Amino acid sequence: MRIAVPNKGRLHDPAIDLLDRAGIHITDGMDRQLYANTVDPEITLLFARAADIPEYVNDGAAEVGITGYDQYREAGVDDVVELLDLEFGTCRLVVAAPEEDDIASVQALSGSTIATEFPRVTREYFDEQGIDVDIVEVTGATELTPHVEMADAIVDITSTGTTLAVNRLEVIDEVLSSSVRLFAHEDVADDPAVSDVSMALESVLAAEDRxxxxxxxxxxxxxxxxxxxxxxxxxxxxxxxxxxxxxxxxxxxxxxxxxxxxxxxxxxxxxxxxxxxxxxxx
Ligand SMILES: Nc1ncnc2c1ncn2[C@@H]1O[C@H](COP(=O)(O)OP(=O)(O)OP(=O)(O)O)[C@@H](O)[C@H]1O
Ligand SMILES: O=P(O)(O)OC[C@H]1O[C@H](OP(=O)(O)OP(=O)(O)O)[C@H](O)[C@@H]1O
Ligand SMILES: [Mg+2]
CATH class of the missing domain: 3.30.70.120 (Alpha-Beta Plaits)
Incomplete structure (x- = not known):
């Protein structure tokens, strides 16, 4: 079984740590490697970008994947199911705009331009509200875009709120709240090997607050x-x-x-x- 795990970024270390505590130890060196073997000869870890992991699972390249719920929603995959909330990487995807613009509600953003790394989720959100906006896709530093007239507002991740505050942006609304989850391809979601991994991870979480x-x-x-x-x-x-x-x-x-x-x-x-x-x- 292949488990897709974020290869870098803030989710990598906690994901590896959780697997380790669940007894799924890496047995060979993994620096810069694309995969790693584990103590269980049946389980291999694949290292992929957090944003690509839902697609890996959807395609069957990995049976199971660990990534943010925000990434799952943005991928728009049909054949992937959520098995377990892993309770880290907790953040919110929010609509934010410059403080000085005093925007009271998202309705006031009608006709404006929104910059985001999450174009699909953003489109779904504004469509649901019946608000017409243009969406500009960026791949990072989204908070900069309102200050260089690229966008009127952004849809981006916030957790402590520091980045928004530093960039003088205020939250107008929440689009979704996210945490890291365990996902599986729906065809194998009930397989014993997948349940074993899910149960092992769940047992670590259950022990944490006991x-x-x-x-x-x-x-x-x-x-x-x-x-x-x-x-x-x-x-x-x-x-x-x-x-x-x-x-x-x-x-x-x-x-x-x-x-x-x-x-x-x-x-x-x-x-x-x-x-x-x-x-x-x-
Ligand atoms: N500030 C944050 N607090 C908590 N969780 C976050 C935060 N930022 C991102 N995340 C979660 O981590 C996921 C991956 O973000 P991360 O920043 O690690 O990727 P990345 O390092 O930017 O990826 P890459 O470097 O491959 O572009 C996000 O989709 C989200 O679920
Ligand atoms: O509310 P805060 O605690 O300030 O966190 C929010 C920031 O964290 C993420 O960026 P990250 O640090 O991952 O940098 P990146 O843009 O390079 O992915 C996210 O894109 C925000 O910019
Ligand atoms: Mg990031």
Missing amino acids: RYLMMNVPEGDLDAIQDVIPGLGGPTVMDIDGEDRVAVHAVVDEGDVFTTINELKRIGASDILVTEIERLVE
Whole structure:
């Protein structure tokens, strides 16, 4: 199976890192290479531009691809389905215009020129609103175009908002919100090999906001302990030889760790350990 992965840019490292944490380690050097082998002899990584990955999957050049939802929408591919939100590369595609123009709504952009790296999504957006605009396609530095009279407004990616602010542009409307997703060709989306990859990645994401708690508890307090641990199917309880205490292990949401530990302490738990979890296959 071939997994298409962004070859450079901001998505490359987090994509490789996520695959790695899912156990899909690269086994041969990949610097400047177009593909890499992994510990699983059945899985090869193909390195392609983020924008091309939906097309790779649509064509069947790769069974599975990792790229931004914005790129998927812009590619306009028919045979590609989304399997999983990988929860990084989070950004918004927005309509933005110079602050000094005080444009109150997108309707005011009727008849104007919009510069973008996303002509298809932009066209769909303005058509849906019934607003007639000219679209100029650029391949980067879109924020510059209103200042050199190439365009009246832009449709571009924003995340922190810094680039828009530096270029004195303000958001008029959101076109879509995006994050990196796992995509597959629809013909193979249900294949066991594809499900295995999807499940492995999902297990890393599921583990990210969970913690593993271990503690010792007086046997008599077990019921009270069980009440405060909203654990995954309840905590695991193990006898400690020759003691009237038991060891309790549980998985809890990261956000609950602080309060849960305080409650456990109060009930009588001791030797409480909190550790990160690499993967959680539910
Ligand atoms: N500022 C950002 N914050 C979060 N995600 C972003 C941001 N900019 C882009 N992305 C996401 O990353 C994807 C690829 O953008 P990126 O900038 O890495 O490509 P690129 O490096 O410009 O590609 P190339 O260098 O091949 O032209 C975008 O389609 C979007 O999904
Ligand atoms: O809201 P911000 O955090 O400022 O991010 C937005 C910027 O990030 C992206 O550019 P990138 O840095 O990828 O440069 P590029 O134009 O070379 O792709 C995007 O095209 C915006 O310009
Ligand atoms: Mg970029």
